[in-house]
Amino acid sequence: xxxxxxxxxxxxxxxxxxxxxxxxxxxxxxxxxxxxxxxxxxxxxxxxxxxxxxxxxxxxxxxxxxxxxxxxxxxxxxxxxxxxxxxxxxxxxxxxxxxxxxxxxxxxxxxxxxxxxxxxxxxxxxxxxxxxxxxxxxxxxxxxxxxxxxxxxxxxxxxxxxxxxxxxxxxxxxxxxxxxxxxxxxxxxxxxxxxxxxxxxxxxx
Amino acid sequence: xxxxxxxxxxxxxxxxxxxxxxxxxxxxxxxxxxxxxxxxxxxxxxxxxxxxxxxxxxxxxxxxxxxxxxxxxxxxxxxxxxxxxxxxxxxxxxxxxxxxxxxxxxxxxxxxxxxxxxxxxxxxxxxxxxxxxxxxxxxxxxxxxxxxxxxxxxxxxxxxxxxxxxxxxxxxxxxxxxxxxxxxxxxxxxxxxxxxxxxxxxxxx
DNA sequence: TTATATACTGTAAAAATATACAGTATAAAT
DNA sequence: ATTTATACTGTATATTTTTACAGTATATAA
Numbered sequence: 515x516x517x518x519x520x521x522x523x524x525x526x527x528x529x530x531x532x533x534x535x536x537x538x539x540x541x542x543x544x545x546x547x548x549x550x551x552x553x554x555x556x557x558x559x560x561x562x563x564x565x566x567x568x569x570x571x572x573x574x575x576x577x578x579x580x581x582x583x584x585x586x587x588x589x590x591x592x593x594x595x596x597x598x599x600x601x602x603x604x605x606x607x608x609x610x611x612x613x614x615x616x617x618x619x620x621x622x623x624x625x626x627x628x629x630x631x632x633x634x635x636x637x638x639x640x641x642x643x644x645x646x647x648x649x650x651x652x653x654x655x656x657x658x659x660x661x662x663x664x665x666x667x668x669x670x671x672x673x674x675x676x677x678x679x680x681x682x683x684x685x686x687x688x689x690x691x692x693x694x695x696x697x698x699x700x701x702x703x704x705x706x707x708x709x710x711x712x713x714x715x716x717x718x719x
Numbered sequence: 720x721x722x723x724x725x726x727x728x729x730x731x732x733x734x735x736x737x738x739x740x741x742x743x744x745x746x747x748x749x750x751x752x753x754x755x756x757x758x759x760x761x762x763x764x765x766x767x768x769x770x771x772x773x774x775x776x777x778x779x780x781x782x783x784x785x786x787x788x789x790x791x792x793x794x795x796x797x798x799x800x801x802x803x804x805x806x807x808x809x810x811x812x813x814x815x816x817x818x819x820x821x822x823x824x825x826x827x828x829x830x831x832x833x834x835x836x837x838x839x840x841x842x843x844x845x846x847x848x849x850x851x852x853x854x855x856x857x858x859x860x861x862x863x864x865x866x867x868x869x870x871x872x873x874x875x876x877x878x879x880x881x882x883x884x885x886x887x888x889x890x891x892x893x894x895x896x897x898x899x900x901x902x903x904x905x906x907x908x909x910x911x912x913x914x915x916x917x918x919x920x921x922x923x924x
Numbered sequence: 925t926t927a928t929a930t931a932c933t934g935t936a937a938a939a940a941t942a943t944a945c946a947g948t949a950t951a952a953a954t
Numbered sequence: 955a956t957t958t959a960t961a962c963t964g965t966a967t968a969t970t971t972t973t974a975c976a977g978t979a980t981a982t983a984a
Contacts, residue, residue, distance in 0.1 A: 537786025577782035581742025621824035644849035
């Protein structure tokens with residue numbers, strides 16, 4: 515998608531804001547009034563440029579015939595674009611851009627608790643908890659977890675999604691698959707970092 | 720909210736469909752063309768009635784100045800409050816207001832395919848497919864289903880979520896739990912209504 | 925029988941709107 | 955020094971659109 519000039523960005527934002535506020539697109543004159551232009555042709559030219567670059571489409575001959583093709587600020591709508599992070603074998607699931615597989619438009623409060631990102635599940639270790647490969651688990655970044663919570667824990671360079679159980683100096687990371695065994699960590703010997711806990715799950719059929 | 724007449728319902732639906740398709744509301748003339756009226760005043764009168772009853776608001780003097788206040792079919796929007804319907808023992812999962820348990824703010828296009836509502840799962844018949852009690856299954860209203868699809872089917876007054884398999888005159892509704900048995904329907908003897916199919920799932924932990 | 929509400933047709937005019945054309949100004953690129 | 959792209963002003967007009975007004979038809983309620 516082609517880059518927008520500063521003014522084109524403003525005009526696109528103006529159209530989107532107007533649309534959100536009123537439910538229908540603005541006229542050329544209304545865009546001018548909003549952005550301080552004195553000629554409807556100013557708006558017209560920017561709209562044409564936006565159409566040529568594929569951000570909007572214009573229904574010729576129709577009043578207010580503007581529709582948004584590619585929104586600049588789709589996340590400003592009802593829901594946000596929540597990042598999906600692959601559960602890679604090594605490294606922690608950071609929110610750095612390079613780890614984000616894609617984004618999904620949804621409400622961060624759609625589950626009982628808010629969440630920060632989706633973790634894409636690899637493997638079958640939690641299958642008996644109804645968590646399949648490629649399911650997206652909604653993770654809330656926190657270290658405040660209780661026994662029995664489904665948590666994301668990092669050990670050395672490995673990140674896993676397991677049930678959490680802590681007893682004195684020992685931490686158990688319990689899978690939900692009888693073919694897998696519990697990971698036991700002696701906290702006096704090895705560090706374990708709780709990255710967050712699951713507050714929900716989504717799956718595409 | 721006041722009741723709508725049949726024609727008012729049609730006009731409101733027409734506006735919403737147009738809005739979803741084009742991104743902006745229709746003119747009086749376009750409503751007429753769509754619904755077969757021969758005078759723009761026909762549309763005008765219905766719009767006024769819809770405004771008086773609080774379903775839309777009309778920006779006087781503006782072209783296409785219609786905005787939806789209370790949608791008949793809010794599930795058709797984007798980034799909206801998607802209804803959650805309980806899988807009740809009897810009756811079909813209609814979107815009538817009284818069947819909607821709550822609404823969840825999310826994008827109707829968050830899964831591979833768009834969907835119309837969430838169905839709240841009751842029972843354990845699909846547990847081996849990783850579908851638990853109280854999971855919300857995203858349902859797309861369609862009768863276009865293939866063998867192997869996870870579908871919502873109504874038999875008499877009962878609604879179930881099962882895997883779909885059709886062979887000649889027989890329909891099999893297959894559970895994913897070895898403690899449950901397949902429902903077999905002879906379509907020459909009994910009617911079966913496909914309400915829709917699952918395109919995704921969400922669960923709150 | 926007479927209202928009353930619903931549901932339109934048909935026409936017309938005023939207002940809103942898109943959009944073409946002719947310019948001006950400025951900064952960056954060639 | 956000249957072109958090119960961006961970013962406008964200002965005007966004009968054909969077209970679109972709203973919206974008022976005058977009717978017609980039909981079913982239902984009083």
